[in-house]
Amino acid sequence: MIQTKNLTKRYGKFTAVDGVNLNIPAGEIYGFLGPNGAGKTSTIMMLLGIVKPTSGEIRLFDETYTPKRLDLRRRIGMVPEKHPTGMWTWMTAGEYLQMFADLFGLEDSGRRIDHLLEQVGLAEVKNKKFAEFSRGMLQKLSIVRALLHDPDILFLDEPISGLDPFGVKQIRDLILEENREGRTIFISSHILSEMEKLCHRVAIIFGGKLMVEDQMKSMLNTLAKDREIHVDLEELPADLLGKVKALNFVQDATGEEKTLVVKVPKTGDYRKELSKYLIDQNLVPLSIQEKSLSLEEAFVTITKENINLFAGIGGEK
Amino acid sequence: MNQRAHATTVLARRRIFETLISPGFYVAQTIGLVLAYFLVAGFVRAIDSSGFDYQLYPAYELIGRSLVGAFGTTFVEKLFSEGPFLFILYIAFLPVLLYLAVSSVFRFGLEKKVGALELLTYGPADSTSYFLAALIKDILMTAIYLVVLLVFLLVAGVLNNLILGPSFYYSLIILFFLSVAIYAYGIFASSLTDNSASAIAVFLGLILFFIIIMMGSFTIVSGYVRNLASVFAWIIKWISPLFYWDLALRFVEVGDWGMYFIGILLLLVLSMAILIISHLTMKARGVRP
Numbered sequence: 001m002i003q004t005k006n007l008t009k010r011y012g013k014f015t016a017v018d019g020v021n022l023n024i025p026a027g028e029i030y031g032f033l034g035p036n037g038a039g040k041t042s043t044i045m046m047l048l049g050i051v052k053p054t055s056g057e058i059r060l061f062d063e064t065y066t067p068k069r070l071d072l073r074r075r076i077g078m079v080p081e082k083h084p085t086g087m088w089t090w091m092t093a094g095e096y097l098q099m100f101a102d103l104f105g106l107e108d109s110g111r112r113i114d115h116l117l118e119q120v121g122l123a124e125v126k127n128k129k130f131a132e133f134s135r136g137m138l139q140k141l142s143i144v145r146a147l148l149h150d151p152d153i154l155f156l157d158e159p160i161s162g163l164d165p166f167g168v169k170q171i172r173d174l175i176l177e178e179n180r181e182g183r184t185i186f187i188s189s190h191i192l193s194e195m196e197k198l199c200h201r202v203a204i205i206f207g208g209k210l211m212v213e214d215q216m217k218s219m220l221n222t223l224a225k226d227r228e229i230h231v232d233l234e235e236l237p238a239d240l241l242g243k244v245k246a247l248n249f250v251q252d253a254t255g256e257e258k259t260l261v262v263k264v265p266k267t268g269d270y271r272k273e274l275s276k277y278l279i280d281q282n283l284v285p286l287s288i289q290e291k292s293l294s295l296e297e298a299f300v301t302i303t304k305e306n307i308n309l310f311a312g313i314g315g316e317k
Numbered sequence: 318m319n320q321r322a323h324a325t326t327v328l329a330r331r332r333i334f335e336t337l338i339s340p341g342f343y344v345a346q347t348i349g350l351v352l353a354y355f356l357v358a359g360f361v362r363a364i365d366s367s368g369f370d371y372q373l374y375p376a377y378e379l380i381g382r383s384l385v386g387a388f389g390t391t392f393v394e395k396l397f398s399e400g401p402f403l404f405i406l407y408i409a410f411l412p413v414l415l416y417l418a419v420s421s422v423f424r425f426g427l428e429k430k431v432g433a434l435e436l437l438t439y440g441p442a443d444s445t446s447y448f449l450a451a452l453i454k455d456i457l458m459t460a461i462y463l464v465v466l467l468v469f470l471l472v473a474g475v476l477n478n479l480i481l482g483p484s485f486y487y488s489l490i491i492l493f494f495l496s497v498a499i500y501a502y503g504i505f506a507s508s509l510t511d512n513s514a515s516a517i518a519v520f521l522g523l524i525l526f527f528i529i530i531m532m533g534s535f536t537i538v539s540g541y542v543r544n545l546a547s548v549f550a551w552i553i554k555w556i557s558p559l560f561y562w563d564l565a566l567r568f569v570e571v572g573d574w575g576m577y578f579i580g581i582l583l584l585l586v587l588s589m590a591i592l593i594i595s596h597l598t599m600k601a602r603g604v605r606p
Contacts, residue, residue: 070443084428088433
């Protein structure tokens with residue numbers, strides 16, 4: 001659905017996007033991650049047809065896409081990071097949405113606006129001036145605006161940035177619901193924890209280059225330096241930790257009440273060996289679970305300092 | 318209707334509605350009409366047994382002296398040859414022309430700076446439909462005001478036993494096309510800049526520059542520099558809408574209607590060229606500040 005080939009954007013001598021290749025199938029939630037200034041917005045602007053690429057090709061819906069293709073652009077919805085402030089302040093939420101519905105030439109736009117406002121929980125404030133809206137409400141209004149014309153692809157730039165936890169959950173649920181309805185979602189963000197909850201696949205861009213692109217689960221496995229096995233026991237003998245630490249596949253072991261937490265290399269599954277050893281020690285494992293590190297635990301946010309870790313594991317695309 | 322034409326129509330409708338519900342347009346019109354009222358009243362007072370003498374009314378004397386100083390005696394005599402209405406037309410039109418042009422330039426800069434223009438272009442609108450909508454709004458508002466002004470001056474003429482001469486009507490038409498060219502320059506100034514303040518500065522700077530060239534006032538320089546400035550002014554005048562306006566009025570004076578319409582046509586060609594350059598500039602610079 002979205003394909004780019006050697007997509008490049010240069011501003012003078014500065015290369016904002018450097019030969020990026022993307023291939024995003026329909027129905028996917030694709031996370032586009034990177035620190036500020038990595039080239040995320042430039043890439044999105046090119047995909048939206050707002051900025052012309054210096055070189056490379058963009059294909060949308062299996063057709064070559066250029067800024068002139070307004071017909072293809074109307075199949076895209078875009079939610080920018082921030083809603084423009086100080087403009088259209090005299091408008092109510094309904095009037096604001098109606099303006100965009102008119103631009104798209106939508107039929108029966110009133111019903112569509114009501115339906116979408118209902119969906120995001122803004123139906124009651126339809127006739128209120130949106131200048132009075134909170135950041136979360138504006139973000140939801142922005143999503144409604146982007147969905148008005150029922151686009152096939154929805155782009156979201158930092159959709160949860162600056163929202164409170166309740167707002168984050170509402171926006172997340174909304175994105176997931178839109179995806180369930182078949183919409184392809186492209187999210188740009190630097191907040192990994194949210195991407196982990198939302199995305200099927202993620203790509204990391206840094207210095208304009210695509211450093212790594214993978215399924216979320218594979219990336220998490222790759223990122224994790226080791227694995228943790230959590231074993232619930234009937235009792236935790238005092239000398240057990242020392243014995244477990246001595247096992248050749250164990251890197252570390254700790255105890256939390258009746259739970260034994262064992263760190264093992266990520267290269268293998270050691271649950272069977274550990275379980276066998278504990279039984280040999282006349283202990284009964286009540287449950288045994290492997291817990292991989294979350295992306296959030298690994299990196300709360302991608303920063304310029306830790307991006308090299310990604311580059312090291314993924315290699316350049 | 319294609320996407321761009323549809324977006325232009327919707328945006329223009331919205332702009333016209335916003336202009337009609339905001340006080341600015343009415344304030345500018347009121348200023349123009351109040352000025353027209355006082356100038357008509359002053360003119361009546363400045364008539365004696367030998368006819369109109371602008372020196373008999375202090376305001377006219379001040380304006381007359383300024384105009385003579387800036388544009389020469391011939392220009393002023395031409396201006397008042399058919400009575401006061403030609404002069405009043407220009408003066409009363411100026412507030413609305415400035416309001417429409419500057420407010421469009423201001424808004425363009427503001428919408429670009431805060432990202433509103435970018436938001437519009439996420440949909441089926443593009444920067445071209447955006448500035449065409451602004452131009453349509455300005456043209457329509459100008460036409461409305463010119464009709465209002467015409468009616469006002471016709472009534473004032475009837476009440477004071479004065480008539481609006483043929484030059485007035487020809488000037489009224491050319492004024493309309495002159496304003497189109499000035500709005501096009503407003504769009505051009507907006508396309509070059511990223512915020513309202515710099516856009517307005519560029520726009521007013523351009524207009525001032527054209528006025529200086531029209532006045533041909535290079536008295537502050539002398540010798541070689543003055544000659545150079547004159548050559549420069551001769552080249553630049555071809556891109557000045559005031560040049561074509563002046564040209565058309567000269568043809569009105571000699572009764573050459575064919576050339577008068579060519580003057581109008583040239584104003585339209587200039588406006589179109591400026592719009593095309595603005596479109597290309599915007600395409601190259603994008604909608605982001």
